[in-house]
Amino acid sequence: MKVKLWGTRGSVPVTGKNYCKYGGNTPCIEVSMSDEFVFIFDAGSGIRKLGSKLTKEKIQKDIFLFFSHFHSDHIIGLPFFAPFYNKDYTISIYGAPYIYDSIEEIIDLILKPPLFAITKDEFKSKFSFHNIDENFSFKYGELKVETIKLNHSHPTLGFKITNDKKTVVYFTDNELIQNNHSSENLEKLIYNNHKELLDFCKNVDILIHDSSYSINDYNSRVGWGHSSNFAAAMFAHLAKVKSLYLFHYDPEYDDAFIDKLLDETKFFLQEIGSEVNCVASSDEMEINF
Numbered sequence: 283m284k285v286k287l288w289g290t291r292g293s294v295p296v297t298g299k300n301y302c303k304y305g306g307n308t309p310c311i312e313v314s315m316s317d318e319f320v321f322i323f324d325a326g327s328g329i330r331k332l333g334s335k336l337t338k339e340k341i342q343k344d345i346f347l348f349f350s351h352f353h354s355d356h357i358i359g360l361p362f363f364a365p366f367y368n369k370d371y372t373i374s375i376y377g378a379p380y381i382y383d384s385i386e387e388i389i390d391l392i393l394k395p396p397l398f399a400i401t402k403d404e405f406k407s408k409f410s411f412h413n414i415d416e417n418f419s420f421k422y423g424e425l426k427v428e429t430i431k432l433n434h435s436h437p438t439l440g441f442k443i444t445n446d447k448k449t450v451v452y453f454t455d456n457e458l459i460q461n462n463h464s465s466e467n468l469e470k471l472i473y474n475n476h477k478e479l480l481d482f483c484k485n486v487d488i489l490i491h492d493s494s495y496s497i498n499d500y501n502s503r504v505g506w507g508h509s510s511n512f513a514a515a516m517f518a519h520l521a522k523v524k525s526l527y528l529f530h531y532d533p534e535y536d537d538a539f540i541d542k543l544l545d546e547t548k549f550f551l552q553e554i555g556s557e558v559n560c561v562a563s564s565d566e567m568e569i570n571f
């Protein structure tokens with residue numbers, strides 16, 4: 283399975299000389315197995331570059347695009363996704379409609395003047411919309427996708443993608459503990475409150491998890507819909523995942539800060555005797571496993 287991270291930043295894209303190592307694009311993840319089709323999770327600003335790669339290579343013409351939710355950092359790249367403007371592509375779009383009747387209504391809200399110059403009527407590709415929710419399961423080729431509900435300010439889906447050997451879970455925008463916490467009380471809080479999420483992630487190979495804030499910063503951002511690095515690490519430890527990928531960094535965090543965030547998280551995992559391997563996601567990082 284190939285997993286490529288095209289955008290790993292939260293909230294708003296960032297750029298500048300202090301953001302070169304980890305990158306500044308907002309969430310977009312590619313998961314694929316073959317040249318036949320590709321699964322994409324979220325259409326943050328990272329999807330623009332993925333779209334231009336796909337149309338240059340002209341191989342994966344079947345695209346399945348899954349939205350975790352429709353906050354702007356997860357949709358901002360949508361109008362700039364090149365396959366929409368090419369008749370050779372078939373794009374199936376999945377997401378939870380929230381208070382609307384369908385996700386097509388939500389896409390229509392975004393893709394129209396004055397927010398954007400054109401509407402979806404200009405798309406040349408074939409495209410379709412599919413309303414999904416938690417407990418959704420879908421299999422195409424060798425890949426299976428399952429969903430679960432996360433803890434965010436608006437309904438957000440987490441995804442588990444499996445082939446016959448490997449599993450990756452994508453939990454963006456997930457606030458595990460909606461309270462001040464420290465390294466001492468985390469185990470109990472997560473174990474008692476997240477049995478379902480822990481089960482969903484049990485023994486997975488890769489967990490990409492919201493780690494928007496350092497433990498210090500989190501305590502002044504309670505209820506903002508995002509997790510601290512320590513909460514993500516304890517969750518990964520209790521779920522016995524093999525590798526945790528820190529994800530959805532606060533736009534204020536530059537490369538030096540994310541280096542520190544990674545060191546601090548690794549040290550915490552070591553202190554609790556965890557065997558979880560911890561990695562800091564970065565734009566265009568590719569994982570083959």
Ligand SMILES: [Zn+2]
Nearest residue numbers: 292293355455
């Ligand atoms: Zn987000």
